[in-house]
Amino acid sequence: MSTPLEPLIHELSVPGRQGTPVPELDVPKAALPEGLVRDALPLPEVSEIDVVRHFLRLSQLNYAIDQGIYPLGSCTMKYNPKINEQTARLPGFVGAHPHQPVGTVQGALRLMYDLQTYLAEISGFAAVTVQPAAGAQGELVGVLMMRKYLLDRGETQRDTILVPDSAHGTNPASTSMTGLRVVQLPSDERGNTDLDALRSEVCERIIGIMITNPNTLGLFEEHIEEISEIVHGCGGLVYGDGANLNALVGVMHPADVGIDVMHFNLHKTFSTPHGGGGPGAGPVGVAEHLVDYLPDPVVRMTPGADGAPATYGFHHPPHSIGRVRSFWGHFGMLVRAYTYIRMHGAAGLRDVAEHAVLNANYLRSRVKEAYHVPFERICKHEFVAEGSFEGVEDVGAMEICKRLIDHGVHPPTMYFPLIVHDALMIEPTETESLRSLDHYADILLEIAEEAERDPDLLRQAPHNAPVRRLDEVGAARNPILRYEPEAEED
Amino acid sequence: MVYTPHTAAERQEMLARIGVEALEDLFADVPQRYRYPDLNLPPPASEMEILGELQELAQANLNANSVPTFLGAGAYRHWVPAVVDYVISRGEFATAYTPYQAEVSQGTLQAIFEYQSLICDLTGMPVANASHYDGATATAEAVIQAYNVFRRKRRKVLIAPTVHPHYREVVRAYTQGMELTITGDESLSTTPADLAAQVGDKTACVIVQSPNFLGQLEALDDLADAIHAQDPDTLLAVATNPISLGLLKPPGAYDADIVMGEGQPLGLGLNYGGPYLGFYATRTDYLRQLAGRLVGQTADAEGRRGYVTTLTTREQHIRRERATSNICTNQGLMALAATAYLATLGKQGLQQIAALNYHKAHYAAQAIDALEGFSVSDERPFFNEFVVACPAPVAEINQALLDGVYSDTPILGGYDLAQDYPDLADQMLVAVTEMNSRAEIDAFAAALAAFERDQRSRR
Amino acid sequence: MKFDSDVRYLETHEWARKQDDEIVVGISDYAQDTLSDVVYVELPEEGETVSKGDPLCVVESVKAAGDVYAPVSGKVVAVNIELEEAPEMVNQDPFGEGWLVRIAPADPDEWGDLLDIEAYKQLVEEESGS
The missing domain is CATH 3.40.640.10 (Type I PLP-dependent aspartate aminotransferase-like (Major domain))
Known part of the structure; x- marks a missing residue:
């Protein structure tokens, strides 16, 4: 096979080419600023067809939801409806400048307001901001609000956030970005947060807890109400990581069990495309006492007097933690999520959660024929299996994942959560059919057989991917992070 | 329902395999009193209905691509190949x-x-x-x-x-x-x-x-x-x-x-x-x-x-x-x-786009600076955006431009700097890109001039 | 698995060696093996004071970042600059060329708290489940 798979765009460059014509200057030239003009602009020079073919060929090296099942745990890789792309590209949305006078963007503001309202209704919170750019930023917003709320009450001794050991890495990372201390809590034998450990850690230093429900084992926190009570009892607040909301949307209001603040991942629960790693969107919902701490600004509706239509504008929460990004939010993502919610209605959203959980439990029931699945419980939208086989050395989660690639499907999340050895975290989502789930289960069972029969098949996998296993150690020890023409001569 | 592909028969088959009777049984660990709250959401819409609804919302916005626009301040209207x-x-x-x-x-x-x-x-x-x-x-x-x-x-x-x-x-x-x-x-x-x-x-x-x-x-x-x-x-x-x-x-x-x-x-x-x-x-x-x-x-x-x-x-x-x-x-x-x-424009294309921005902005600055009542600061060199001292509050001028009082079409004027800098009352930040034709720039300058004349005559 | 009998150990898999008036610190053969290929070592600054049990530096593979804790309190008097260019020395020679830090100890009594080779061997056996 030839090397490389596809040249870099820089390697396709031919001096003098240009991908698209630029109009002629229709005004007189001005003098250029002295000493400020750059000498060389080392960008590639390619034609439009080069660009199209290059990126089309690159796209073909990817695996995507549009090709098949993509059961990355905690990522909720559900089908991304095509109507969302159409609505998000309506000219009146794409062409709206963020600084336009509010009177000229009433449609955009109304959409944001309605989405805030829908998300509040879905979650049971008093108010929602759609400003945060991603789930991780939503977490940062949440922790900053909790911190400021308690500081404003004079509780300056509070400096600690409790995080269960099954939590996403963003939870402790977001906490430490706010200058706070992280204390990790263990899980108990049923996969719940250990209540005794929680009781022994709560004290007057606690700002709160960050809890993911269902947790990253795909299990509903059976003591979620007690957890809230214990944390509230010591004057702390409860942060809900909404990454796994797909399991509960339409089934339960997270706010009902004592959560004070929670982020939503629009790219998970509400079907906006993952885009190869962003853009996401991470709206945050809050209970009444935190409403005035929301990031600045939020969208507010003013009812029209005497039958006049309502108007929409910005409101600046009085104790706001401030602004966490430019402008108002990932508006394009908000349009997609709005479309999704409106297409579903209340019953449709409940249907989403029910089938997400149905699919996960069905797949779990099939996978456990050949894999150890700890915690014998009904799971929610995902489950965690152990990616190892007794008596087979040097075959772990990684080897199974690489072999799944050979079989033409996407692997699950591997090595996470950290509390399960060689974890394979599997989240099929509701949009996979029974046939698709059976296909995936059949492959996993076949791989288990392969591991017994010919473990090297797994150890050296993938065999049929565009590339074989890549040298990550070399990449880290000697980082090459950009195209450098000199390096090519070696 | 909308994007879940299951048939009733498949659902039954799957529930049986799991060993429960109904979908609700999968949520037995969710405290019953909280299960299935009423959600006050609008009824579900079909594709054609939602597209209609959103077209209406989109059209309720002024599309900055449909009118001469001189608004920047951190977000810019450029050609997207x-x-x-x-x-x-x-x-x-x-x-x-x-x-x-x-x-x-x-x-x-x-x-x-x-x-x-x-x-x-x-x-x-x-x-x-x-x-x-x-x-x-x-x-x-x-x-x-x-x-x-x-x-x-x-x-x-x-x-x-x-x-x-x-x-x-x-x-x-x-x-x-x-x-x-x-x-x-x-x-x-x-x-x-x-x-x-x-x-x-x-x-x-x-x-x-x-x-x-x-x-x-x-x-x-x-x-x-x-x-x-x-x-x-x-x-x-x-x-x-x-x-x-x-x-x-x-x-x-x-x-x-x-x-x-x-x-x-x-x-x-x-x-x-x-x-x-x-x-x-x-x-x-x-x-x-x-x-x-x-x-x-x-x-x-x-x-x-x-x-x-x-x-x-x-x-x-x-x-x-x-x-x-x-x-x-x-x-x-x-x-x-x-x-x-960047691949599509490449070396020459980006140079040309940058040059268009620079020259058009300077053309606009010169035209506006020549107007009675307006002046453009020449304190520092600029690229495609500059500050105009105006004879009236920027919000007032922008409203007149938007209403098309002094032009054939509405014009989206520049950014009102008083919003962020109290010292910069009556100062407008004007952005000009390759999207602004000479005719647009001339119409903008003419509208500003007309505003000023009108204002003077009212005094 | 190699064990060095001239050094003492921590439960977190660091070793400490008395050399003149200083304590040399590294990670054990078991630790480097568990971590796999070391790609980077984040060293402290010379002159920094540390307390026993403080995170001293970080040894990274492509998949993990392992904290190295100070076996004794004192002042960091030298760091192994060679590791910046050749982090693989931690894998190749964990008790020798792959040393990390030298500390001027503040409290000589702390030495006595460290594990001897037999205690450490037992610990490793328990951890690796063999």
Whole structure:
């Protein structure tokens, strides 16, 4: 096979080419600023067809939801409806400048307001901001609000956030970005947060807890109400990581069990495309006492007097933690999520959660024929299996994942959560059919057989991917992070 | 129902296999009193209904692409080549996730590697990450990088008053728990040179923007030297407009340590403020303090070139509370759009676009400066945006322009600087890009002139 | 698995060796093996004071970042700069060329708290489940 798979765009460059014509200057030239003009602009020079073919060929090296099942745990890789792309590209949305006078963007503001309202209704919170750019930023917003709320009450001794050991890495990372201390809590034998450990850690230093429900084992926190009570009892607040909301949307209001603040991942629960790693969107919902701490600004509706239509504008929460990004939010993502919610209605959203959980439990029931699945419980939208086989050395989660690639499907999340050895975290989502789930289960069972029969098949996998296993150690020890023409001569 | 493919028979088969009778049994651990709350949402809509509903909302907005527009202030109306949307619409890119499995993500990984390379080319820096959410968060990450470079021992950050107000707000919001002193932007008269004079051995970094929020090109020439004369280690972070780099010397040429900014001009629509793109580049020395994803080149088991995410131990999924940032992904699809944009325009195209911006803006500035009652500051050179002193409050002028009182079509006027700077009452920030034809600029100037005449006659 | 009998150990898999008036610190063979290929070592600054049990430096593979804790309190008097260019020395020679830090100890009594080779061997056996 030839090397490389596809040249870099820089390697396709031919001096003098240009991908698209630029109009002629229709005004007189001005003098250029002295000493400020750059000498060389080392960008590639390619034609439009080069660009199209290059990126089309690159796209073909990817695996995507549009090709098949993509059961990355905690990522909720559900089908991304095509109507969302159409609505998000309506000219009146794409062409709206963020600084336009509010009177000229009433449609955009109304959409944001309605989405805030829908998300509040879905979650049971008093108010929602759609400003945060991603789930991780939503977490940062949440922790900053909790911190400021308690500081404003004079509780300056509070400096600690409790995080269960099954939590996403963003939870402790977001906490430490706010200058706070992280204390990790263990899980108990049923996969719940250990209540005794929680009781022994709560004290007057606690700002709160960050809890993911269902947790990253795909299990509903059976003591979620007690957890809230214990944390509230010591004057702390409860942060809900909404990454796994797909399991509960339409089934339960997270706010009902004592959560004070929670982020939503629009790219998970509400079907906006993952885009190869962003853009996401991470709206945050809050209970009444935190409403005035929301990031600045939020969208507010003013009812029209005497039958006049309502108007929409910005409101600046009085104790706001401030602004966490430019402008108002990932508006394009908000349009997609709005479309999704409106297409579903209340019953449709409940249907989403029910089938997400149905699919996960069905797949779990099939996978456990050949894999150890700890915690014998009904799971929610995902489950965690152990990616190892007794008596087979040097075959772990990684080897199974690489072999799944050979079989033409996407692997699950591997090595996470950290509390399960060689974890394979599997989240099929509701949009996979029974046939698709059976296909995936059949492959996993076949791989288990392969591991017994010919473990090297797994150890050296993938065999049929565009590339074989890549040298990550070399990449880290000697980082090459950009195209450098000199390096090519070696 | 909408996108769940199950038939009733399949559902029964699956429930039987699991060993429960009904879907509700799968939620037995959800406390019963909370199960299935009534959600007050509008009834579900079909595709044609939702499209109709959203068309109505979209049409309730003024589309800045449909009228002469002179509004910028951090988001700019530029031409987006048709290829860009084609590329980012490919399902293989749009519906993939973070390239956790490198062997089936070479498309995304190579595109990010190309993006990093192009950002380095553009900024004159050796290392670029895979992107941040936007220019504001990239600026906040620059502060955090500097803080980490000095092992959290230096707590003073100097920021110019002419850095985009949103960026300054975001820097403060992000760092509110870090006990930093962020200062320098109290008075609009503070120049970058003044900031340099305030640098001491506890200063982590100095942040300036050029072209700055007012469109002016800052004097970057001796800035790094002036800073380092005060303290040899303090970092210089420069926010910039990537289109300006088609014409102007990049911050890398002025010895900047970090170069970041808003990537929206690189092929992203206005989209009412997002999603945009934060580009970010730095020196190799600071690789370990750099936040965000990085893609590196390597080889596979057969020696074939390939790409992987690398140096991931800096990131939250490994380092948890000691990660360089909580950022989880990059701004994937937007970085891809910028890559396709820079590839399509290429060297000559970007030079031409930058030149169009520069010359048209200067033509407009000259035309407006010649008007009675209006004047354009010539204090500093500018790129495609400039400040106009007006004879009336900007909001009043903009309303008249929008109402089409003095022109054939409504005109979307410039940004009212009084919103952010009380000292700049009656000052309008005017942006001119390649999208503004000479006729549009002439009509804008004529409308301003007519407004002023009208105002004078009313007096 | 190699064990060095001239050094003492920590439960977190660091070793400490008395050399003149200083304590040399590294990670054990078991630790480097568990971590796999070391790609980077984040070293402290010379002159930094540390307390026993404080995170001293970080040893990174492509998949993990392992904290190295100070076996004794004192002042960091030297760091192994060679590791910047050749982090693989931690894998190749964990008790020798792959040393990390030298500390001037503040409290000589702390030495006595460290594990001897037999205690450490037992610990490793328990952890590796063999």
